[in-house]
Amino acid sequence: MSKKNKLVHPRNQIRKIIDRIYQRGMTTTSGGNISIIDEQGDIWVTPSAIDKGSLRASDIVCVKKDGTIIGKHKPSSEFPFHKAIYEERPDIKSVIHAHPPALVSFSIVRQIPNTNIISQAKHICGPIGYANYRLPGSDDLGDVIAEEFKKGYKAIIMENHGTVLGGSDLTDAFERFEALEFCARTILYGSQIGTPKYLSDADIDEFEAQATGVLPEVGVVDYPSDEVEKRLEICKIVQRSCQQGLMISSYGTVSMRWRNNDFLITPTDVNRWDMELDDIVQIKGGKREVGKTPSRATWMHQEIYNRNPEVNSIIMTQSPYLMAFGVTGSYLNVRTIPESWIFLQDINTVKYGVHFRKNNNSEIVNNCPTASIIENDSVIITGDKLLQTFDYLEVAEFSAKSIVLGNSLGEMVPINDNQVEDLREKFLT
Structure with a gap:
């Protein structure tokens, strides 16, 4: 179990995660359910027919190992398949079931999303199973889902229904759920502007083999007030990015x-x-703060700062509409509206792998642009103040979204060269 959840009651863990799922638009008021099985074998589960948008910890129901129900509501109607999964897979301690739109799209055309669309998803999600349709809430549905979990899967597409995922704890299950829905969205959005391209298993193995924590540890670490203030800024922007759907757990x-x-x-x-x-993690004099493992992209951030003195903050993330361009190789023309071009200029796309091959980094770290897209991996945004950099990320994602959505209406008509020159003279000179 995650150290941060070790002393958090199952009721509170469930309420927190259902809030995230609902607020991110990945379930409806009445849809979806979450459960945790504790060390005594008791199952804590969301209630039946209670508003997911205002669920409280006190609403969570406990189904004791002997079948006794404790709580003021009935357990979820889908409780039978939660119970069946736990009986079949003792390694699974939490289950999430929901109807996120992109994964439902796959379920109704009876396909499984290919998680090789982005670097880390295959590792997080594992192989994906498929459960044939059965009556919701029935023991029969529990049987077919348990049969898929019996094969070793931790993520299942439910035919004409949604998805169900398990994890070693609720954090693990949610990371898997969020990553799988992100893959589905990226494939769907990419398909609207081009043909999604997938990574090979060898590409992903190379990504996973990246050295972590290779920087030596610094001997003495101090935390003056200006350093602590920057930590707070980073945490706030990370949280905001997650809430806005511009970053995922993993x-x-x-x-x-x-x-x-x-x-x-x-x-x-x-x-x-x-x-x-x-x-x-503090990086001081090329060394990492003792006892901590910084991002695998630390060397690249270090080189950007070393070579670009005007850059004071960097965000590297996956946002679904920008990644639609990242997985298709389609050109993202930000000449959509004046603000987009003023903030971003042109967005470069670089080949997958340059972000961890230290001998091939010039496209990103030399004369670092405001925004770059790494194929099948991420978008990198740079700027001065961190809030400004976050604003650039939002503008880039909104621009990408407008192009993806507008593609069904007709061909994009960008701001012309004369209009761009007018913007350059007024805002950039």
Whole structure:
């Protein structure tokens, strides 16, 4: 279990995650359910027919190992398949079922999303199973789902229904759920502007083999007030990025220059939703804060700061509409509205792999542009103040969204060259 959840009651864990799922538009008022099985074998589960948008910890129901129900509501109507999964897979301690729109799209055309669309998703999601349609809430549905979990899957597409995922704890299950829905959205949006391209297993293995924590540890670490203030800024932007759908639990790096070329950066393998000040890693004199493992992209952030003195903050993330361009190779023309071009100029696309091959980094770190897209991986946004950099990210994502959605209406008509020159003279000279 995640250390941050160890002393959090199952009721509170469930309420927090259902809030995230609902607020991100990945379930409806009445749809979806979450459960946790505790060390005594009791199952804590969301109630039946209670508004997911205002669920309280006190609404969560406990179904005791002997079948006794404790709580003021009935357990979810889908409780039978939660119970069946736990009986079949003792390694699974939490289950999420929901109807997120992109995954439902796959379920109604009876397909499984290919998680090789982005670097880390295959590792997080694992192979994806498929459960044939059965009556919701029935023991029969529980049987077919349990049969899929019996094969070793932790993520299942439910035919004409939605998805169900398991994890070693609720954080693990939610990361898998969020990553799978992100893959589905990226494939759908990419299909509207081009043909999605997938990574090979060898590409993904190379990504996963990246060295972590290779920087030596610094001997003495101090935390003056200006350093702590930057930690707070980073945590706030990471949280905001997650809330806005611009970052997911399992991927996203934010850094800020501190003094000279020393900087602060988010760690690896820490859930982005739950990032705290003490998780942030200080990089001082090319060395990492003792006992912490910074992002695998730390070397690249370090080189950007070393070579680009005007850059004081960096956001590296996956947002669905920008990644639609990243997985298709389609050109993202930000000459959509004046603000987009003024903020972003042109957005470069670079080949997958340059972000972790240290001998092939010139496209990103030399004369670093405001925004770059790494194929099948991420978008990198740079700027001065961190809030400004976040604004650039939002503008880039909104521009990408407008182009993806507008594609069904007709061909994009960008701002022309004369209009761009007028903008350049007024705002950039």
